[in-house]
Amino acid sequence: MRTEFFPTLDLQAVFVAPWVEMFGWNFQIALMGFLVCLACGLIGNFVVARRLALVGDAISHSLLPGIAIAFLLTASRSMPAMFAGAAVAAVLTTLFIEFIHRKSRVKPDAAIGIVFTTLFAVGMVVISRGLGDVHLDADCVLYGEIGFTPLQDSIVWFGIALGPRPLVAMAGMTLVDILLVIVFYRQLLVTSFDSGLARSLGMPVNVVHYGLMIALAFTIVAAFEAVGVVLVIAMLIFPAVTASFFVERLPSLLWSVAPLSVAYSLGGFHLSMWLDCSIAGAMVVVAGFLFLVAWALGPKGGLIHHPRFRAVFLAKSKIERPPEGSVHLP
Template identity: 45%
Template sequence: MDALYIITAGSLVAITCGLLGCFLILRKMAMVGDAISHAVLPGIVLAFLISGSRDSVVMLLGAGVIGILTTVLIEFFHKKGNLQADASIGVTFTWLFALGVILISVFANEVDLDQDCVLHGEIAYVPLDLWITDSGVILGPRVLYVSGFVFLVIIGFIVLGYKELYLTTFDPAFATAIGVSTVLWHYLLMAAVSLTTVASFESVGAILVVALLIAPPATAYMLTNSFPKMLVVTALLGVIVSAAGYYLAVLLDGSIAGAMSTVAGLLFLIAFLFSPSEGIVSIAIRRKLAKPNA
């Protein structure tokens, strides 16, 4: 049962992150998730200092606010400061993360609150973090409810806003011409990424969240030229990564999150080499076969 809980939690997070990652990759903003996962540290610390509580909901609210602020600052530096997108991402998340470290060292030095415990979750603990009612009824792992809720919210967001997200991703000029606000949908997408990242990294870890935001969509991108198919393939890859990563970790007696990230990377490598349309090995074989015999 513990294996099922861990694989289910990993799959929910992988699908949610992967679907949003498809839009980020096509918008050339793949590292926004990494920026958010580190930049939210001061929000977590400030939430603790204001409330005096280490309750997960309070910290997630603080992290969520800073997550949205991070996306606003990235866009501001990119548009107003004429910085390249990658430079604005790097500047924003490094100084916000540094601010969080300073706040911890100055105001929370004697409290069990450090950058490791607030940034790096452990998916192996999913079966232990149970939701128990006041009457003592055990409803199962709390992470499954949080991940399931975020999963439904993101699915609803993509379904209801698919046309607008599609247009603003592939042809923003046309979207603007027909009255679709590219700025509004950009920030809605960034808010969705913030929600997903913040809700996920506490349970599965920041590194795994970043891996799931990038690797499955990048792999799907190598396998198909159809965006709807890319979304479906990404979701399937998320489930495969979660299941295969768990059993690889069991086999090696190693980190589950590390194994899942490794599987995600291996699947991308296979697609990079052998994708029918984009794989470098496949392309080399086609070129060789296309050469006329001497």
């Protein structure tokens, strides 16, 4: 039990001790965080470019009934069943949103809101009723527990202990995501930024769209035990948006996911060591902090380059330009 909110910052205990004592344990946690950020960040760049950030949010919520029903049917936490349930849920979510928005006068944003809350509620009811002894904690769904990663039973492959199951699954998913981005780079690039051109080049725009949604669903399934459904969104959006204050081209954006992931995972790990709070939450807090720094100082559109800021704080003369769209009267 603790009494004060901010414990005194003991540098030795926060920064050195974790890597001296129980190195393997803490390394696995940090590695898991890194892999989650990396996989989500790669997919997230395309999600942000397509303005699907909130569709991603919706999908991450509505995976819950898919996973919960897969649990119910197989009565185990088998990975294939979870992935199948998640893929079905993801495709159904996008189809439902399209259906409601096409077949009635409900606007797309309201359709997204209705679909994901309904599916999430179904998942919550299923979890609270039917799962019995299978472990799927409601708290875990909302904010995950990355700290339990090393506790899971380890996967042994040809006599070599690879590591805990979630870590291996996440590593595999990250590898798949990287391969997908490399193999389908052209298709993803063109469909994300100019779907008209993509169509005229004969690219299967819809296939790419649904493929991306399924890849997103798989990544979220692999990650959600660690970070929960809401924080996955942060991992999708923050790397892409933060990097966009420094670089502009897609390859650079994709490359910059790696250093940002290292920063998020290590920063979050040590912050949670200090405050003794949720590791996933701390990772996103670090991500948010880095975003604020980038927003303030970034060379591409940061606040210090904003004309109004320069006028006020750097004592430069105001730029004599009429606001956009105004008509200059003689």
